[in-house]
Amino acid sequence: MSECNGCPAAPVLEFPGHKGAVPPARVAVIGPPNSGKTTLFNRLTGLRQKVANFPGVTVEQHTGVAQLPDGRAAWVIDLPGVYGLSPRSEDEQIAHDVLTGQQGDTPQPQAVLLVLDATNLGRHLMLAAPILALGLPTLVILNMADDLRKRRGHVDLKALAAQLGAPVALISARQGEGLDRVFDFLAGAMPKPTPVQLPVLQDIPKCRQWAGHVGNQAGYRAPLPPKWTRRLDSVLLHPVAGVLVFAAVVIAVFQTIFNYVTPLMDGVKWLFQISGDWVAAVLPESLFRSLLIDGVWHGVGSVIVFLPQVLMLFLFIGILEDSGYLARAALIADRTMAKVGLQGKSFIPLLSAYACAVPAIMSTRTIENKRDRIATILIAPFMTCSARFPVYTLIVLAFVPNLPVLPFLSPKVLSTQTVAMIGLYALGFVMAVITARLLKSSILKSGRTPFLLEMPSYRWPTLQSLGLRLLDRSVVFLRRAGTVILLVTVVLWVAAHVPFSHGKPPALENSLAGTVGRTIEPAIKPLGFNWKIGIGLITSFAARETIIATLGAIYGMDKADEKNPDLQKAIHRDLTAGGAVALLIFFAFAMQCISTIAVVRRETAGWKWPLVQFTYMSVVAYVGAFLAFHIIG
Amino acid sequence: MARKKSKKQSGALDKNFRHPHTETMLQLSSNSEELAATLVDLRRGDSATLAAIDLPGEDARRLMELGFLPGTEITAGRSAPGGDPRVFQVDGSEIALRRETARRLKVHRSSRKS
DSSP: OTTSSSSOOOOOOOOOOOOSSSOOEEEEEEOSTTSSHHHHHHHHHOOOOOOOSSTTOOOSOEEEEEEOTTSOEEEEEEOOOOSSSSOOSHHHHHHHHHHTTOOTTSOOOSEEEEEEEGGGHHHHGGGHHHHHHTOSOEEEEEEOHHHHHHTTOBOOHHHHHHHHTSOEEEOBTTTTBTHHHHHHHHHSOOOOOOOOOOOOTTOHHHHHHHHHHHHHHTTOBOOOOOHHHHHHHHHHTSTTHHHHHHHHHHHHHHHIIIIIIHHHHHHHHHHHHHHHHHHHHHSOSSHHHHIIIIIIIIIIHHHHTTHHHHHHHHHHHHHHHHHTHHHHHHHHHHHHHHHTTOOGGGHHHHHHTTTOHHHHHHHGGGOOSHHHHHHHHHHGGGSOOTTHHHHHHHHHHHHSOOOBSSTTSOTTTSBHHHHHHHHHHHHHHHHHHHHHHHHHTTTTOOOOOOOEEEEOOOOOOOHHHHHHHHHHHHHHHHHHIIIIIHHHHHHHHHHHHOSOBTTBOOOGGGSHHHHHHHHHHHHHGGGTOOHHHHHHHHHHTTBTTHHHHHHHHHHHHOTTSOSSOOHHHHHHHHOOHHHHHHHHHHHHHOOOBHHHHHHHHHHHTSSHHHHHHHHHHHHHHHHHHHHHHHHHO | OHHHHHHHHHHHHHHHHHHHHHHHHHHGGGSSOOTTOBGGGOOTTEEEEEEEEOSOHHHHHHHHHTTOOTTOEEEEEEESTTSOSEEEEETTEEEEEOHHHHTTEEEEEEEEOO
């Protein structure tokens, strides 16, 4: 999974055997959704698990090591958010099982860090009852101290600790404030909580009363309502202004990508060209040089040039996720979701599938209804993931001229390229919705579950968090280019150089790669693709953007082309306009991603659904491409 | 496109529904109970006290965990275009509910901002 475009490699940590005399303590981080557990976890362990400002980001347990001031270490286990200890969805089940020691591979934690949102203590304290009832040493952490102060709330920590029978710390995980208290707890004796009068856990009104009482005794003054959140919502959830703002933002992003980031891409391209020329000049003519130039420079290099654009896309996604707008988007889209029979909760996984389908499919664990969950898993790969993005960009840049859409608007404001790109994004979404409709009215019918979505307060995305996101993305993108894509390109290069005859590699057309391409040509000719594109299609099943590397390498090796081929121009020679549209449609619909197939198999516990999904998407892709080619010609 | 159409529909429905209904409620206000009202009847800025949740146990439990407890004051907030789902301010948080769920939450009217 870790090789996927959308999910930075998560370190898989095992609990080690007893190395020292005293094994490190195991401490679980638990709390309601979106209370900042993972932000704290990242602070304590120095790891970078994904955080964002909406409930349900963490759907599995993560373990990391916290280095304590006294030189010892502690294992910290981050858990999905829960409202209580009666699990309903898969992510809640994981949290429940780990806490109660029923998760096979994770021993029960010895202590608990209970993270509550200090700005909403009345309700969040309810969770303290079942957690304290576990009897484990507990530190009650009131997070978002900065927000509490700013909105003039107050709480007396000593009185609260006395009420709960457990130590209390007021922190801001985001600002890194008050963390010493947490480290002190981890390094200290971690006493069991003093038993206090707890309400009957099954009786929620009683629990809420208890929480209210405890809060009162601790002099809790709830903060003022978040003024800016209300103000922003009055624009962003306005029936007209909200839609306009959203459209403007989307247009601005793609415009920026085409008009202002493309020069950056040309810069990277230029770097690859001069460095390639230099390598070619320095090394003697040999097979190794050919592998290096054709495979690495023309192949992998032609993917890497898209890095600036991909980062721009992720910057946008990061701002949406960290600000809290994502939950609003889910709200706005809920009507469409309801029409096709899905619940609003499905929309958040779908939105995150714009980055990558793999984490999106995992985040469907927050959906309680099994059938809704499977339906969401099946449609998620239709959303335009960031691996499709370079392919779309390449074809759009090669085939769509940069013209104004409206005669009075400069193409710097709204260009045909932007519209084509937005159209492709919409295409994937529409196909997802149609598929959901088909599934929910046939094999995955289910009763309705109530839609509940907590709207987080808006927050400024911090520069640090956005910067780290981009850094992680770059690492993931480059690692993918350096592993999967490089490997495929090298295999392709070898296949393009056998069989050797008279000490010389064959012409590309007669090589092994060419033969394979020409063998499948009859199947793809109806879509407007020739054998070269065919080779690219085959390799793209390893990872979508591999087609770019493949075509880059093929055009580099093809002796018929000029020496330093420009990929855009070369593609233009091999595809008609109809063929280009067919290729875009094929990429929009086909499930060309091994990681996605693997994660669907894991999450649905079997091969049935991934097979159904792969077949369906392949058929849709083929038929769609066929129709496009024949209609446009 | 489809959203646009339904928006008009539900907007009109709301208007037709609202005024006579509110009047009835005012007439009934001498009675202590106004059981006819649900969260759906609240317009933006209206507040009401939750009386009962008419949903299966599991669903009611989840709502209660989110703060929808009988006796709690709930204020209707903004909604998605077309009025569904709507955000409700309850117990210090903002929770969005679909109309079909909001309809099952019975309320007593308490106050109304102008």
